[in-house]
Amino acid sequence: MQLPLNALRMFDAAARHLNLTRAAQELHVTQAAVSQHIRNLEERLGKPLFRRLPRGLALTDEGLALWPVVAQSFERIEQSLQQVAEPRPREILTVGVVGTFAIGWLIPRLGQFQQLHPYIDLRLLTHNNRVDLAGEGLDAAVRFGDGSWHGTRADMLLRAPLSPMCTPALAQRLRQPADLAGQTLLRSYRMQEWEGWFTAAGQPAPLARGAMFDSSLTLAEAAAQGAGIALLPTRLFEHMLRQGRLVRPFAQEVDTGAYWLTHLRSRPASAALQTFRHWLLAQLQDENASANPPLPGIRHQE
Structure with a gap:
């Protein structure tokens, strides 16, 4: 069954507002036009979609069944049109991140990255330092170790004593x-x-x-x-x-490795990955260069 798009748009607005006047104001048409389109739609369907009340509308069972489908369809159309209208396509970047680095460093800074690079759709998958770049379809992975993983390029991000x-x-x-x-x-x-x-x-x-x-x-x-x-x-x-949930009873540390950004040498780095890599390294270089305040939570030995 083919139904007029304008009538479905009028139905969606009326169903959201349950008021013909407000639906007409949203669509910049007259109340009579909204009412006429809805009546035409009901005639084609052979079912009433609204009950007319003294102070508004109420959806019938048929209207309640139809409205979610219509609303979701218009939402998907709008999203697709926005994507088509964007001046440049979005790039998907899938990165596996060891959970400690994700919580302790990356997530607090994600807002800045997304603001700087809105066209990169970053997808983070956390792991516990065991990761298979090829098998899991990852563009890159942040992991902890000595930087030696077969077949990968590794950029050191930060040491973590x-x-x-x-x-x-x-x-x-x-x-x-x-x-x-x-x-x-x-x-x-x-x-x-x-x-x-x-x-x-x-x-x-x-x-x-x-x-x-x-x-x-x-x-x-x-x-x-x-x-x-x-x-x-x-x-x-x-x-x-x-x-204050944790404290450091002693200042002594031991260095056992570092966090690295890794990706397969056999797969050329995409533009999105190169952007993410440059951002990570620049952020950490700036942080390492700035004067570090005394670390919190140390109880100095007497």
Whole structure:
């Protein structure tokens, strides 16, 4: 059945306002024109779409069934017309991001990127540092490590030294690194991290018996809820330190790697990826060059 587009537009406006006068004002036509188009539509359908009330309209069952379909159709047409009218096409960029970097650095700055580059449709997929660029159809991935991944180009974004973090109450019982030996040390899947930190602190490493986590985000949350002491990248958990949910009982850090932007060498970088890469590197260069204030949450040793 072919129905006149103008009549459907009048029906949609009347259904939204449930008032012929307001529908006519929106469409810049007369009330009589709206009423006539709706009556013609009802005659072609053989069903009433509205009940006429003393102070407005009410949709019939048939009108209630038809209106969502009509409204969604007009919305999709409008969206498509806007895309066609844009001076340049939108570019889709799909990036896998390790969750710690996404929460601790990228998401607070996404608004700026989208404002600068409105034609890039950025799609973020978080992961726990295990990612398959080709298999997952990613244009690029941010991950943590030493920068050596077979077949990829890797641009270093930032180093992220690790430092112990725990609740303020637990930190009060810690005066020197040796005090950690009697505490629950939460672990990531990178087993050597605690050993490396104790070596840097000049202490023998105790046996870590705490729970093991595959994500620094869950590791940090466990520490914030008092489950033990976590070894975390300070720079990416400054928000939790400022909130007072975590503190750093010791300033000692251990450097175990960095965050990198990676993409396959076999696949040419798109214009969107090049833009995203340049923005990331410029942002981090500016931040690294500026004077860093004292990191929050450190309880200085006496």
